[in-house]
Amino acid sequence: MADLLASIASSSSPPPAPTSVHADKLGLTASQVSHFLSEATAYAAGHGMLVQAPEQRYAHLPYCLLPVPFPRQQFELVRLLYLHRLGSLSQVLVDSQGIVLSPIFALLVDRVAADPDWLHEQLQNVLAEDAFTRRLVELSKAVQKEGVVQTAALGIHRSDYMLHDDPSNATSPQILQVELNTIAASFACMSSLASDLHRFLLERYEAQIPSAYYGNVGDLATHLPRNPALHALPAALARAHSHYGRPSCVFPCPHLDDSKTILGFCADFPYPSIDSLFELCM
Numbered sequence: 001m002a003d004l005l006a007s008i009a010s011s012s013s014p015p016p017a018p019t020s021v022h023a024d025k026l027g028l029t030a031s032q033v034s035h036f037l038s039e040a041t042a043y044a045a046g047h048g049m050l051v052q053a054p055e056q057r058y059a060h061l062p063y064c065l066l067p068v069p070f071p072r073q074q075f076e077l078v079r080l081l082y083l084h085r086l087g088s089l090s091q092v093l094v095d096s097q098g099i100v101l102s103p104i105f106a107l108l109v110d111r112v113a114a115d116p117d118w119l120h121e122q123l124q125n126v127l128a129e130d131a132f133t134r135r136l137v138e139l140s141k142a143v144q145k146e147g148v149v150q151t152a153a154l155g156i157h158r159s160d161y162m163l164h165d166d167p168s169n170a171t172s173p174q175i176l177q178v179e180l181n182t183i184a185a186s187f188a189c190m191s192s193l194a195s196d197l198h199r200f201l202l203e204r205y206e207a208q209i210p211s212a213y214y215g216n217v218g219d220l221a222t223h224l225p226r227n228p229a230l231h232a233l234p235a236a237l238a239r240a241h242s243h244y245g246r247p248s249c250v251f252p253c254p255h256l257d258d259s260k261t262i263l264g265f266c267a268d269f270p271y272p273s274i275d276s277l278f279e280l281c282m
Helices: 002-010 020-026 030-046 072-077 102-113 116-126 131-146 188-208 229-243
Strands: 050-053 057-060 158-164 174-181
Touching (some): 030 057, 072 174, 102 174, 116 131, 188 229
16 A cells, blocks of 8 residues: 555656446446546545645545445455454454454454564564564564553554455455554555545445446445444544553653653655644644
8 A cells, every 4th residue: 555655646647547448347438437536536635535746736545436346245254343452451343243353363463562572583584684674673672671661552453355266266256364454554544535435426326326236236325334444543542542641551750740742753755744744633
């Protein structure tokens, strides 16, 4: 995702226009696709789905014009939004319809993070070749040497999945986990906006979207899962903030007053600049 957004931010060329092939695949006319694109781009601009582009311009984040059909059974296998809170904040928010897989991985991450010596040993062979990982291990060892101050932590994890479709059709499509992010769990809120964009298009133009494309009956929007990350992730941060500062969680510093301080870091990336300007919201 980061590489994709960086390429978009550095490109001065507009995205390629849709072709008749795209329209045919969706079962739409070329004029319908153009109109949908215009509506979707306006929605993206109006709801902050933007990334900074060259010459002080902004471009919308990449999105699918319509939601991609996905096997329900495979989606239900991992359907959930989870916020795994460590320590006394331990809690998992799970969609009741899902078979809970992601919290198991979250628990695994928690256990690994709680055993830094083991983690450092497992990463030893890659440190000579991977400068980024080497720096992270150095920081981890420095923190470990100073002593862990906080007894509570908040973890926001993002699991990435892809659908494996057997070219020979010998087996049915199967969802596979390809990545687990603990350091780059960004753009979760953007995914909520993308989901809202699709819901907007499905509800407004359902009569023009052929039902055969999805193979469903009834309101198309009812088949689109909700994505509450835009509210759930800030709620988790608020929960952690309310917990921060309790006597059991903060190491007393005699030379400091009792006021609480939150320190944030914003890297000098070319994207997305808006969410880095936290002071605009103060």
